Structures are given as C-alpha cells and as structure tokens.
Amino acid sequence: METFEPVIIAFVCNWCTYTAADLAGTSRLAYPTNIRLIRVMCTGMVDPQYVIKAFLEGADGVLISGCHPGDCHYINGNYKARRRIKLLKEILPRFGIEKERLRLTWIGASDGIEFAEVMNRLNDQIIEMGPSQTNLSKAI
C-alpha cells in the first residue's frame, strides 16, 4: 500500500517559531519534509482566508505558530490569531474539515527541540487522520 504523505502548511512567525525552526536546523534536528513553512511577520497577519485557501487547495493540515502570550514582537498579534483560530474551528468542522487539522501553537525562538517535536507529532496526527476530503473537489 502506498504510504500517505500529507501536505501540511505552517504559517510561522518571523520572531519566534521561524527562529525556532532555524535553531532546529542549526542543531541538526530533523522534522518531516512534508510540512511547508510559510514565514509571516506575525501570526496576527494570518487572515482566516489563508487557512481556508490552504485547505481548499488540498492541504491536509494547517499549523499557525507564533510567540507565547506576552512575547509578541507586535505586542498582541498572537491574541488576534487565537481569536481567528477559534472562529475557524467553528466554521471548518461545519463543512467536514476536522478541527484537528487546524492547529495553533506557541513555540518560542529558543525552542528548537520543541519545534522539531511538534512538527513530528503534527505529521503523525495528520497521517493517522488520512487525506483531507477537500482534495477531491473540482471546485475551489
């Protein structure tokens, strides 16, 4: 049987999670290559639209990851992101896109090890869930 390789899109903030990814890299920690990082300046700039687009274009999972509460480089961008994730977790499951396919985490700049662990865990979770049904849609 062909193994399922999910497509996971991760929006990571420049100041914390992206820096953590960098640290993971320089520390030679491996994380799954099917997670595609998109660096954004702040999780507060991730419009719900980006997440919806990712799912409709066939992503099996979406991660948004930024600074811990209180650490946001722009003071409160991560709080705005959290409300938007709450909103999306109400809307997407209504149309069969499971809540667990959308994740929000806080990973600080010095948490290279945690970054690699979270990415591995996320990948395992999505593989277990199987492919997203949106993939099959002829309309977007």
Place this chain on the structure above:
Amino acid sequence: MMIKIEREENSLVKGLQQFFKQLLETQEIDALFLPVGLKGSHSVMPSLVVDPAQLEDVVPLSPAFPINSGRMVSRLSYKASGRKTAVLLRPCEMRAFVELVKLKQGSRQELILIGMDCPRAFTTSDYTAYMKDAPLTQDAYIEKVFSPDSERLNGFEFSSACRTCENPFPVNADINILLHGVDLSDGVVVESGSDEGQEILKSLNLKEAVRPDKRDEVILQIKEANARASAAMIEEITEKTDSIEKLNAFFDRCINCYNCRNMCPVCYCKECVFNTDVFHHQPVQYHQWAEKKGSIKLPTDTIFYHLTRMAHMSHSCVECGQCSNACPSDINVFQLFKSVAQKTQAAFEYAPGMDENQPPPLSVFYEREFENVVGIESE
C-alpha cells in the same frame, strides 16, 4: 413615555403617515428616512423625505424590503450633515446599523432612530407576485400580520429569514412603534426609548397611552415559535451542507456575482479582497489547477469566496435575509449563513446589534482566553 397614534379616517397607515408628518414639522427634525412607495410601481424603497406633502406615499409597514436600510443609514450618517434625520428601521435593519456604528461606519449623532415591531416580509420575488395577485390593502396586511399564527398570507409564505427570526422587536431606538399585543382597532402605541425620543414625543402633544398588557406574552410566543422554526431550518441545512462536496452542490448555480456580499449590511470592508488583483489569475494558473485535479470549474473561487465571507462577517450577521433576496440563482444563502452564524456567535457569546456597547468579537482580545484552542493536543 407611551403615546397613542390613532387611526386617521379609520386607517392605521394614514394615522402613521400623519404621525410622520407631525414629526417632520417639529423644529428638531429636518428630514425623514423611511420606506416610500415609488410612483407607478409596486416597489417600496427607503427614501429621504423633506417635504411633508410627499409623505402620503410612505409605506410604514411594508410586506417587503428589497434592501437593508441599515447600510443606507450608514451612508447618511458616517459624516456630519448638519441636519437632524429621523429614520424608520425594521429590527434587523436597526441591528445592522448598530453593527456599522460599532465599526465607525455610521453615527447616531444626528439621527433619531425609530424602531418598530416587524411587519415581516416576503422575498422580493414573492412580493412582486403578491402585488400582481390582488394584494391586501396596507391596513389589511398589517391587521393580518400582527394577528396570531400568520405563517402564510394570501398564499404566500414569508421569507425564511422572517420565519426564523428570534428578534422581530425594536432595540436600541429612540422611539419604538409597538403593534404586538396592541388593540389595533384603536391605533398603535409609540414608546420612547431614550431621553431625546421622549422630548420629541412630548412636543407632539398626542394622547398618552399605557403599555399594552398582553405584549410580553405575545413576544414570548413569537420568540418560541420562531426559535423552533429556526432550529428545524438549521438542522435541515446543516445536513444538506456538511461536507465540501455537499457545499459545492449547494452552490452549483453560483455565478460569483457577489450580490449577496453587496446586499449584506454587515459585509463591512471598504474594498473586498475578491475585487482585487489577487483574484485576477494568470491563465496558466487555471491550467495548473486543471492539471492537478483533472478538471476545474469556472468561475473559480466560489467556495473560497463564501467560506471567506463566513469568516469575515458571520459573527455580525443580523439575519435579515438580504443575501438570499439578492441571489439571481435563487440559492438560499441566508439559511447556510444563519447556520454558521449561530455557531460563530455562540463561540464568542456575541449578539450582533443588540447591545451597542458589546464590541465585535474580532475587534478585541484578552491575554487569558480561548486557551483550549492552543497546542498540538488541543480541541
């Protein structure tokens, strides 16, 4: 305070027209904004009136509203005009306007808001058929619609928005026109909702009235009946659209005209992203999509558009039903959006348009909240 507007020549409508005439003739008010029947047509459109003589075409309690006036009032009030305007709004229009005020796209400063018990409405297309088909007089319509159990009228069903509306009563207004629980053979009751409203009512020197004693009971009955209808509708539409495939089928006739957005009173962006170059795709993009999926339907971005709109405005949806009214393909967009709005509004404990001081959910945030959505093992 409460006053009574008596019938004029045995007509409620004429009585109300006379009331608006008196309002316009007071010193405080320079203009009225209210539904007016257009000459030579069945259409009733919100109009700005300054000449008391032209108030005879006012349709205060119309069986249809082709547009949500809340948005129109925002156009009249987002900047000072130096004039005081009294505006008559249905409850859903009032709620829409309150939402726009919160977003600083309108101001109550120069307005007197007049709310009313809702006379319900047909869809615009049903209204056209109803008017062709020997309609009731305005007075007969009012008497019927405010009598118990009026699901259908002259064989026409009210719009799904009206049948499932749990708040068809005035909120946040300076002056409230009350019809539920009122003995209409006598006239209608008008209640002040603010100090400014009270001053104006006092200056009219009309007969004082008492609060209709059956009103609370009638309100409760309507709320309960409509809540039941709403729950049934939401269950049905949810079952019909609970996967992306089913959602595609639901929007199979959508032609991306964006009328639902244009007529939505709380779709608040000055420029919609769907009108920008972001969606002016390169030809090669369409080919890439087709190559990836085998085929692709054009116009593209239909589901993307509707889901994005849900994420942007569903928490502020006032459930007026104008999205369905505006759809040229006859898709009941309203039912779908209401089913989503119910979830997003509950998530933020938000009641759009009900409390002027409750900030829209995405305009505020706190350090400690919604912690259960964070983390790799979260909900």
